[in-house]
Amino acid sequence: MKSLQNKIFLFFVLLLLVVQSIGLWTVLSGKQSQEEQEIAHRLATAKTIFSELYDSRRDYLTAFARTAAKDYGIKQIFNEDSRSLLVALNNHRKRIDADLVMTINDQGIVSGQLLLQRDQAEVKVRRGAEMDSAFKHPNWLQKAQSQAHLYQLNGALYQLSLSPIKVGVKTIGWVGFGFQIDSRLAKRYKMITGLETSFMLNQGQQWKMIASSAEQQQLSLVEQIIKGESPEQYIVQSQLITEFNNAQFGVAMYALRADLVEVLQGRWWQILILIALTLVLSLAGAYFIAASITKPIKLLVQQVKTVASGDYNQQIKQFDESELGQLAREFNVMQSAVLSREQSMVHLANHDPLTDLPNRNMLMTELARLAHSTAKFSIYHLNFSRLTEVNDTLGHDVGDKIIIEAATRLVKVPGFANVFHLGADEFILLSEVHPDLNQQSLTDAIETALETSYEHRDFSLQMQCRIGIANYPGHCDNVQRLLQMADTALHHTRRNRLQLQVYTADLETNTVERLSLMNDFKNAVSGEQLELHYQPKLDLRSGIVTHMEALVRWRHPTFGLVPPDKFIPIAEQTGQINALTHWVFKAAVDQYRLWLQQGIDLNIAVNISAQDLRNPEFFDYISDTLKSANVPANKLTLEVTESAVVEDPKAAIAVLQKFKDLGFCLSIDDYGTGYSSLAQLKQLPVHELKIDRSFVQKLESDNDDQIIVRSTIELAHNMGLTVVAEGIEDEFVLNWLAEHGCEKAQGYFISRPQPIAELNKWLQQQKGFSNFKQLRG
Amino acid sequence: MFPKLITKLLMVCIGIGSSSVYAADLRVKVLSNTGAPLADMVVYALPLEQQQLPKNTDKLVIEQKNKAFAPYISVAQTGNVILFSNQDDITHHIYSVLGKNKFDFVIRAGKQVRQKIVPSAEEILMGCNIHDWMSGYYLAVDTPLFTKTDSAGSAVLKITQPGKYSLLVWHPQMQEQTDNISREVTVTGDDSSLSIQLSNGMAEIPDQENSDGFDYLSTY
Numbered sequence: 002m003k004s005l006q007n008k009i010f011l012f013f014v015l016l017l018l019v020v021q022s023i024g025l026w027t028v029l030s031g032k033q034s035q036e037e038q039e040i041a042h043r044l045a046t047a048k049t050i051f052s053e054l055y056d057s058r059r060d061y062l063t064a065f066a067r068t069a070a071k072d073y074g075i076k077q078i079f080n081e082d083s084r085s086l087l088v089a090l091n092n093h094r095k096r097i098d099a100d101l102v103m104t105i106n107d108q109g110i111v112s113g114q115l116l117l118q119r120d121q122a123e124v125k126v127r128r129g130a131e132m133d134s135a136f137k138h139p140n141w142l143q144k145a146q147s148q149a150h151l152y153q154l155n156g157a158l159y160q161l162s163l164s165p166i167k168v169g170v171k172t173i174g175w176v177g178f179g180f181q182i183d184s185r186l187a188k189r190y191k192m193i194t195g196l197e198t199s200f201m202l203n204q205g206q207q208w209k210m211i212a213s214s215a216e217q218q219q220l221s222l223v224e225q226i227i228k229g230e231s232p233e234q235y236i237v238q239s240q241l242i243t244e245f246n247n248a249q250f251g252v253a254m255y256a257l258r259a260d261l262v263e264v265l266q267g268r269w270w271q272i273l274i275l276i277a278l279t280l281v282l283s284l285a286g287a288y289f290i291a292a293s294i295t296k297p298i299k300l301l302v303q304q305v306k307t308v309a310s311g312d313y314n315q316q317i318k319q320f321d322e323s324e325l326g327q328l329a330r331e332f333n334v335m336q337s338a339v340l341s342r343e344q345s346m347v348h349l350a351n352h353d354p355l356t357d358l359p360n361r362n363m364l365m366t367e368l369a370r371l372a373h374s375t376a377k378f379s380i381y382h383l384n385f386s387r388l389t390e391v392n393d394t395l396g397h398d399v400g401d402k403i404i405i406e407a408a409t410r411l412v413k414v415p416g417f418a419n420v421f422h423l424g425a426d427e428f429i430l431l432s433e434v435h436p437d438l439n440q441q442s443l444t445d446a447i448e449t450a451l452e453t454s455y456e457h458r459d460f461s462l463q464m465q466c467r468i469g470i471a472n473y474p475g476h477c478d479n480v481q482r483l484l485q486m487a488d489t490a491l492h493h494t495r496r497n498r499l500q501l502q503v504y505t506a507d508l509e510t511n512t513v514e515r516l517s518l519m520n521d522f523k524n525a526v527s528g529e530q531l532e533l534h535y536q537p538k539l540d541l542r543s544g545i546v547t548h549m550e551a552l553v554r555w556r557h558p559t560f561g562l563v564p565p566d567k568f569i570p571i572a573e574q575t576g577q578i579n580a581l582t583h584w585v586f587k588a589a590v591d592q593y594r595l596w597l598q599q600g601i602d603l604n605i606a607v608n609i610s611a612q613d614l615r616n617p618e619f620f621d622y623i624s625d626t627l628k629s630a631n632v633p634a635n636k637l638t639l640e641v642t643e644s645a646v647v648e649d650p651k652a653a654i655a656v657l658q659k660f661k662d663l664g665f666c667l668s669i670d671d672y673g674t675g676y677s678s679l680a681q682l683k684q685l686p687v688h689e690l691k692i693d694r695s696f697v698q699k700l701e702s703d704n705d706d707q708i709i710v711r712s713t714i715e716l717a718h719n720m721g722l723t724v725v726a727e728g729i730e731d732e733f734v735l736n737w738l739a740e741h742g743c744e745k746a747q748g749y750f751i752s753r754p755q756p757i758a759e760l761n762k763w764l765q766q767q768k769g770f771s772n773f774k775q776l777r778g
Numbered sequence: 779m780f781p782k783l784i785t786k787l788l789m790v791c792i793g794i795g796s797s798s799v800y801a802a803d804l805r806v807k808v809l810s811n812t813g814a815p816l817a818d819m820v821v822y823a824l825p826l827e828q829q830q831l832p833k834n835t836d837k838l839v840i841e842q843k844n845k846a847f848a849p850y851i852s853v854a855q856t857g858n859v860i861l862f863s864n865q866d867d868i869t870h871h872i873y874s875v876l877g878k879n880k881f882d883f884v885i886r887a888g889k890q891v892r893q894k895i896v897p898s899a900e901e902i903l904m905g906c907n908i909h910d911w912m913s914g915y916y917l918a919v920d921t922p923l924f925t926k927t928d929s930a931g932s933a934v935l936k937i938t939q940p941g942k943y944s945l946l947v948w949h950p951q952m953q954e955q956t957d958n959i960s961r962e963v964t965v966t967g968d969d970s971s972l973s974i975q976l977s978n979g980m981a982e983i984p985d986q987e988n989s990d991g992f993d994y995l996s997t998y
């Protein structure tokens with residue numbers, strides 16, 4: 002209902018109704034007065050017409066009489082030959098079809114008179130009865146001028162014009178012509194005016210009807226009218242022409258008011274029908290106008306809808322040069338602008354702004370396409386290492402340049418259909434599996450492409466990358482999952498400092514489990530799911546177990562025992578490492594006191610993470626716990642990994658110094674894997690180095706390891722530090738270490754980490770712990 | 779033809795002879811009802827005692843001059859001949875339609891037409907069928923004794939035979955009770971004079987001019 006077409010149509014309808022109503026109102030309100038005006042006008046016109054016609058007849062007669070009076074022929078025979086005169090008079094009479102012609106001589110005698118008598122169809126000319134008798138109106142002849150009169154003869158009334166016949170100035174007689182005032186005249190008036198016309202003569206007191214146009218004589222009515230009355234239901238017009246002293250001649254014209262009004266009423270009907278017809282036509286016209294106006298708009302709307310639905314290829318037809326045509330053109334311009342913007346937006350959405358390589362969106366699309374075509378392909382997930390260092394040291398712009406350079410090179414690597422840039426330093430390369438290309442050659446190609454270092458000013462920057470690979474559909478036929486697999490593989494390389502890793506299911510379990518563990522670990526500390534296991538450290542000189550390393554275990558409600566290398570990183574990542582360390586330390590202190598009550602005095606080592614060192618409250622907690630438990634600090638050892646110290650040596654040294662001051666025994670854990678310099682080592686306020694198991698495990702077979710361990714022991718000793726070796730798995734190593742002056746040893750060969758109950762049994766079995774030789778034995 | 783000519787000559791001789799024998803002047807003065815002298819009034823005397831009077835044979839000429847009859851009023855004895863003389867350069871159609879002396883003829887420019895008056899004394903009204911305004915009279919009388927008053931209203935009739943006469947005054951525009959005014963007079967041997975006054979005023983004498991003022995008439 003609210004469409005433009007309806008609005009326009011409605012507007013037109015209202016407009017037309019208003020206009021027509023005004024018109025109709027005007028017409029109707031004017032109707033009554035117009036009727037009266039019409040009637041008055043009609044009557045006035047009738048009166049004028051009557052006068053004009055009456056006078057013109059008279060003037061015509063006069064003019065003709067004057068002409069005839071000058072006729073020499075008439076003059077010649079005027080007093081002579083009566084018959085000749087009559088013939089001449091009749092000739093004249095015929096010229097104007099006069100009803101009466103007469104001559105009067107200078108004696109006042111009617112010398113000639115002819116009458117036209119109309120009896121039914123027959124028309125005859127007869128001699129007048131007044132011939133040779135004196136003229137009835139001698140006074141008319143007094144003046145020798147043409148004159149018009151009403152003349153009564155044989156009961157008929159004539160308009161008569163007399164004209165003197167003159168010789169020189171002398172009047173020798175008169176000639177006169179007359180028209181009868183009869184029903185013919187009355188009917189003629191009626192024909193012209195539409196009013197019934199009656200001629201009346203009043204001689205004495207009696208009105209007599211001379212002639213009438215009406216078929217049925219209405220004498221009383223006409224008499225009323227001629228007396229000046231206006232009978233009801235009639236419109237009347239009367240005129241009196243007084244001719245004689247004692248006679249009145251008048252004309253009465255009348256019509257039934259109803260007849261006239263009926264004629265007018267017919268006109269009203271015509272007007273009403275005309276108005277109705279106009280209204281209908283106008284409305285139809287309005288409808289078509291509205292439709293024709295809105296038709297192009299509808300077309301436009303329809304086409305714009307098509308465009309709006311995203312079909313930018315649909316050009317709007319340019320129907321004409323009107324405003325709508327211009328609008329259509331503008332739509333097309335807008336459409337192409339939108340299209341170009343959308344294209345650029347799509348490009349932006351699908352490409353990395355830095356390298357202009359297709360991004361993850363495109364990757365997903367492409368993967369879906371490849372998966373659909375059921376081709377075999379491989380995903381190479383690339384990650385550039387050490388880019389953070391470049392960003393930090395040389396600035397992000399240099400980092401960006403390296404990424405751009407890398408992207409440029411990767412694109413050129415043969416064997417890969419597409420290169421996608423996922424952002425930062427991550428790229429995905431897709432390789433459709435081809436008989437001629439194996440994985441090795443492809444990774445070699447990547448390596449080759451990135452081999453040349455990037456030169457920035459004086460720096461040669463290496464572009465090292467790790468690669469995680471997943472195959473389709475070998476590993477998975479779900480591309481989303483496949484990407485995760487490549488990512489998992491990549492993660493694995495990162496964690497294990499590898500350059501390349503093809504996905505295997507083994508990698509996967511870790512990851513899934515890890516997610517679950519991360520979630521569950523929140524409850525581990527408070528839910529008393531943690532427990533401490535202890536691994537003995539054997540004093541190689543005395544052969545007695547003097548130290549224990551407390552190792553935390555998580556007894557997961559569903560997974561069972563979770564090894565520390567799985568949940569410690571989680572604790573670190575989720576910020577719960579402090580709480581964990583607190584718990585461990587407290588538990589260790591409690592255990593020390595328990596053992597002490599049983600008469601066992603063992604130094605317990607607790608592992609401290611880098612985060613612990615950074616926690617400002619850590620030192621206070623440890624010292625408070627120690628004090629409240631009333632345990633001397635030298636009964637506890639704090640093991641810090643080499644890498645933890647390396648991250649922030651200054652702070653670490655400060656904290657460690659405080660612990661040392663307090664009396665703690667400090668040990669560097671995993672020594673040999675953390676890239677610490679000797680200078681750092683020199684500064685560290687520690688008592689002990691703990692050589693990483695990787696150097697120890699294969700000590701028997703590996704000479705290099707032997708050299709490393711030997712020189713490390715020597716180094717430590719030279720710096721005043723004692724040495725602990727872990728990972729002792731056989732007797733040879735144990736003896737070797739003892740021979741080379743290593744103070745303590747720890748490993749499966751001595752004892753695996755055990756829960757306190759089992760360890761207590763073990764301790765009792767090893768009663769005495771005389772020395773390792775006993776063990777051996 | 780010949781005997782007629784002799785007779786005429788004879789009559790002329792007798793007239794001269796008789797006048798020398800007897801002559802009495804009858805002086806008539808015609809005055810209007812206001813006493814003013816009236817000119818061009820016809821005065822004639824009819825013998826009442828069979829006095830033998832010689833025929834008047836004066837040549838009477840009526841000219842058509844400037845589209846008018848000149849003179850307006852002429853007098854002639856019955857039986858005499860009138861010479862119509864067209865002095866204009868256009869044609870006239872002279873007619874008389876009343877009384878016994880009816881005639882009509884066309885008279886070309888510069889031509890003359892003789893018209894004999896029938897032996898009937900009467901006033902003859904003349905008109906021109908071409909020029910309606912032209913109006914002229916001549917009076918045919920049964921006596922040689924006739925004349926018109928001069929500008930002083932005087933007329934003289936030379937009467938050669940004594941006796942009783944009927945003296946008549948006539949003018950077409952006179953509006954007396956009768957057509958003319960008559961007086962009975964007895965003429966002796968002596969001159970006598972008589973004054974006649976009209977009892978009514980005269981009607982207007984037509985000026986015989988075209989009231990329409992056709993200016994083309996001068997050139998056709």
